[in-house]
Amino acid sequence: MSTTRIDRRFAALKAEGRAALVTFVTAGDPDPATSRAILRSLPAAGADVIELGMPFTDPMADGPAIQASSQRALKAGQTMAKTLDMVRAFRAEDDATPIVLMGYYNPIYVYGVGRFLDDAKAAGVDGLIVVDLPPEEDDELCLPALAAGLNFIRLATPTTDDRRLPAVLANTSGFVYYVSITGITGAAAPDTARVKEAVARIKRHTRLPVAVGFGVRTPEQARAIAEGADGVVIGSALVDALRASLDAGGRATAGTVSAVTDLVAALARGVRGAARVPAREPGKTGATGER
């Protein structure tokens, strides 16, 4: 099976003995040009994997920060075609940093699944996270995406018990996204001890890297999570930093890009500062990333 940019990136970080910083921003927020500038500056700021949100009017699993971010992007005219264009432009300059598109199914379904997979692959997208497609609906997009050579990254949650976990992991590839709380994005801070336990539980069922997200906001939290997980996902905190940099009319300012990249840099220092046992030889089974 051929490897993807996501596989290669996690393998490289495992060799370095550190966790990945996975950053989420919404495509087109607060406007296409600023969003493009943010995207291209993320790798240098310390993002190892980029999640790019496909904005949707009705983001049922998201808290106020990402809801508002989606609304800003849509108001500024973001469309699926523009989101794919952003990835294409990014890919022309950066062939190594993985990009995962994250969002809800309807905009993909309406764009057309076949056309979407063709265009996403051609643009340089590496994986998909689609919040409202559980394993029960794998025929819709997951299986066609895997066939097209894209990773399909599934969310595992505190309610995903050991009985259900195999079904959730079955067609998951790239990495597993562990949702650290029962709740929406940007809500309560996760309990790091319980997260560590949960990550260990998932790792008993899979050799895929496990990234943890929902509710992680600060470099300190990122460091604590990175001690036990293979990746830390930050979304709402970045989107909030972006929002705080806007002027009264909701427009980007000279400080908007750096508001996001400064926080990414701080988070990257947190993730890189996590005390982890150096990784063993790649390919060996065992509790990589655990202590």
Add this chain to the structure above:
Amino acid sequence: MNVPRPNSLRTGPDERGHFGIFGGRFVAETLMPLILELERAYGEAKADPAFKAEMDSHLRHYVGRPSPLYFAERLTAHLGGAKIYLKREDLNHTGAHKVNNVLGQIMLARRMGKRRIIAETGAGMHGVATATLCAKFGLECVVYMGAVDVARQQPNVLRMQALGAKVIPVESGSRTLKDAMNEALRDWVTNVATTFYCIGTVAGPHPYPMMVRDFQCVIGNETREQMLAAEGRLPDSLVACIGGGSNAMGLFHPFLDEDAIEIYGVEAAGHGLETGLHAASIAGGRPGVLHGNRTYLLMTEDGQIREAHSISAGLDYPGIGPEHAWLHEVGRIKFLSATDGEALEAFRLLCRLEGIIPALEPAHALAKVVEIAPTKPKDHLMVVNLSGRGDKDLASVAEHLGGNL
């Protein structure tokens, strides 16, 4: 339509919750284990005679069923065609058909040991029914309601509060029913261990469309018996308004396999279909995925959900139950639509001719009865689902008619 049609239209959904291509379970992983548990629990309850017996007892003694099937003599004479019967769901306790479904779901929640109930509401009738049964059974009740609807349906907000429910105005998105549903789903994801989500219509992830339909079928089942008793035969046509479509499904479903019976679903055309400001998902939408199911939705070219527009808060939703979408595609239900203005005219007509103040939702169905009934012979038996009473709407009707009630 070229969609294949099975021998019976009453056997759906399949085991994965599909009615043709519609329905399904499009929810976040956090909710999926609970949805599966709900499906199991409902299957067990459905097979348990004690569940049905308790439900029937509450329907009779608390809700006040059966609701009358009333011959609207003056309306019939006025329109000069079909013989019009009104199924009086407005006479149920809480004033609408919503209570039939809420009773079933609350009994199920109790079986599952859930003590906290959440609901979304548009016009407020589902919220009132949920608040009512939570009070009766001593359960905590939280109702999400779009801020726009809170303003236009004040009497129902007060009723819910009097019944002990917490009403949370939703300020996100278009601040109407769809956003209330988003917010209820967010609450559910957050409180999944303790909370039962009481969905008010035949939509949402499987098993909700099936379960709500089953609870509402009491409407059609009673209509069948009552019409046989009154006229010695089945009706010739059925008419109901459709937002999500629970009152319509409850009336229609028991008659789906009687091919001779004409079935009309009436959507809200708002300012008019041509204006784009309406809530007619079948007439003006196409298939998409929202709120856990695939169905007809109002949306942009790019798959973004559009705001619905209707004078009726209960019809102001950009989607429709998935089974309706399928029954449209197989050609069993004929979908029509009525504008705000037509609904207001019909509202006034029923008040003056029959001494019944209808809710604005069934006023949409009545608006099409005004068109269809005169084209039918005098022995044509037409049943209209009078799904709720209109007290809640008087203020907004007065405003639209310039005080000229």
